[in-house]
Amino acid sequence: MAVLHNRISRKELKDRVLNDPTPRTTISFYNYTPISEPNLFRDDWYVAFTELGVLGRIYVANEGVNAQISVPTHQFEAFKQKLYSYPSFDQLRLNIAVDDDGKSFFVLDIKVRHKIVADGIEDPNFDMQNKGKYVNAEAFNQLTEDPNTIVIDMRNHYEFEVGHFKNAIEVPSDTFREQLPMAVDMMNENKDRNIIMYCTGGIRCEKASAYMLHKGFKNVFHLEGGIINYTRQAKEKGLPNKFIGKNFVFDDRLGERISEDVISQCHQCGAPCDTHVNCTNDACHLLFIQCNACKEKMKGTCSDACFEFIHLPEEQQKELRKGSDKGQNIFNKSKAKKLRPRLDEINNIKKQS
Numbered sequence: 456m457a458v459l460h461n462r463i464s465r466k467e468l469k470d471r472v473l474n475d476p477t478p479r480t481t482i483s484f485y486n487y488t489p490i491s492e493p494n495l496f497r498d499d500w501y502v503a504f505t506e507l508g509v510l511g512r513i514y515v516a517n518e519g520v521n522a523q524i525s526v527p528t529h530q531f532e533a534f535k536q537k538l539y540s541y542p543s544f545d546q547l548r549l550n551i552a553v554d555d556d557g558k559s560f561f562v563l564d565i566k567v568r569h570k571i572v573a574d575g576i577e578d579p580n581f582d583m584q585n586k587g588k589y590v591n592a593e594a595f596n597q598l599t600e601d602p603n604t605i606v607i608d609m610r611n612h613y614e615f616e617v618g619h620f621k622n623a624i625e626v627p628s629d630t631f632r633e634q635l636p637m638a639v640d641m642m643n644e645n646k647d648r649n650i651i652m653y654c655t656g657g658i659r660c661e662k663a664s665a666y667m668l669h670k671g672f673k674n675v676f677h678l679e680g681g682i683i684n685y686t687r688q689a690k691e692k693g694l695p696n697k698f699i700g701k702n703f704v705f706d707d708r709l710g711e712r713i714s715e716d717v718i719s720q721c722h723q724c725g726a727p728c729d730t731h732v733n734c735t736n737d738a739c740h741l742l743f744i745q746c747n748a749c750k751e752k753m754k755g756t757c758s759d760a761c762f763e764f765i766h767l768p769e770e771q772q773k774e775l776r777k778g779s780d781k782g783q784n785i786f787n788k789s790k791a792k793k794l795r796p797r798l799d800e801i802n803n804i805k806k807q808s
Contacts (some may be wrong), residue, residue, distance in 0.1 A: 469561040472613040478528040479510075479557030481706065483550045485571065485658040487519040487583050488543040493567045496621040501565045507534050511706075514568045518546075518583065521571035521658055523660065523706055525560045550656050550683040552704070552711060559706035572662055587664025587675035592688035595678055596695060604649040607638060607664045609728030610703070613742065617710065617719045617729040618682075618700025620653065632661055638663065639670045644671050653678035653685075655702065675731070686713055701729045709742075723753065736761035738776040771796060 490496050493515045500513065505546060509630050512526025526534045537786075539545045552559070568665045590598060599622070606623045608615050615625045626634045626641065650672060652660040657680045664677040680686055682702045689696040700718045701710040711732040721744055728746040735755035743757050764772065779787040 460650035471651060473558060479525045481525045481555045481559040482532055483489055483523045483656045484547055485521045486544060486547055489636050490515060490517055493517060493667050497567050503537050506726060509534060510563050513565040514571045515570045516571045525557060531731045534601055548680055550680050553683060553686050554711040559708050562692045572658055574635060574662060581669050582663060583665050585665055586661055587668060589679040590676045591679050592685045592694055598649055598651060601649060602649060605645060606651045609652050609654045618698060618702050621697050621699060633773060634667050637662060648768060649674045651676045653681060655681045656683050657681040666692040677701045690720060721743055723749040734761055736764050740741055
């Protein structure tokens, strides 16, 4: 019987990848296509991709697939052959990472979800097939020269913060489900203008373009393959690259360098910096921006409370971590400007030590 789940500790798997010299290629892809039996589909992919040494995160739902993975480079063609053997995935565009060391993922997780992108859309009349027009890098550059064009970033605040297209409008939210109605409200007086929506790899802006059309907008476009594909096309065709800064990615790299511009600041000292890290306190793991000087000074922690926490005896740390739920612990728009951990236990360290 085939093994359908990982049975090795994640720490051991991470050590294996970090110590393995085998070149790997990081790619992402998605496909809005009906999948009638996502659980069977998931199991089939898990067996096939495990045999090829694929690592990463794949979500499967009735509406399609969303994947961010790394593949042993020597198995890349075999992987494509397997992927393209599924009729609705034949010749599907694969976004190859821009700035890649192959150490992006350490385990293969394939999960069945209600949707491949949590959108909050409950309207039964919403139709993903009625979506905006694709624009490639060349068309994007041309359209953005038109003063009648508005560019909307459909990523989260922490992604926009470190990099975005010139003159792009941020929808100031922390989740995609919040952004969709906000984008409609923000653009309500511009229903006849050209609206280009973009995201990291195309999956969110494609759905957002369909939602805008559903809400009565006329000239809606979305960037084919997102920032990743745009950057590759611009380089291959010698086009001006209008993206400034870093492209945040949802793997262990936490970012791809697109331009040398550093447009964000360290969340602790305010120095120019666009390096995302997770707080080294295992009870926190806050995602935030930290420069090298603060990293050394704070030992990789996000706050004085977390700095004190990591210096407590290990047994006391374990006790304080019990039952804690970090959730999506991200320095975001809904948080106060100063860094602070979420957990009340951390804030009460001095009382308990």
